[in-house]
Amino acid sequence: MTKPTKPPGGSPPSGFRPSVPAPTPGPAPKAVATAALRAEHAELLRMLNGLAERLEKLHEQTTLDQFSMAREVLDFVKRRVAPHARAEEYTLYPAADWAAGEGSKVSETARFEHQLVMRRCEALEKEIAAGSPPGRLMHLSYGILGLIAAHFAVTDEVILPYLDKAFDAARFEKEVLTPLRVERSAKR
């Protein structure tokens, strides 16, 4: 029997055989241009999920509280989502269409989703006015919140990458985010 030979250099044998050289440590990756916007979406999503969790108990509430909880959904859209959407249509979407290439309409579906959210809010408003039962209020409320959550995912994962490729953070801040914030805080 032969004695096992020591690997050269004394290092233990390993099943990992790199095919490329190890990366050299460098600076941390730069923040993407749309980071602030993504953080705002995450914050709105956090609020949305909090609201959705409370809606799970809507049917246990008194009739009056059921309607006020459904109205909270409409209020969340009106106060938080609608100004955000209006500001996006003002600067973000035109910038995204430009960033995706001449004549691109990459933002068209996202714009339409804004309209769908408003249509669904109108439907919920009618059901509240008609005194609809809790199951119906929950159904419509979740429809609105689910659509908003999906819309944020589309924005972050489909639209914003075009902007991250086309803009550096400073230019994006100046040309897109600053006018977006002004529009969002304008009373309309």
Ligand SMILES: [Fe+2]
């Ligand atoms: Fe949007």
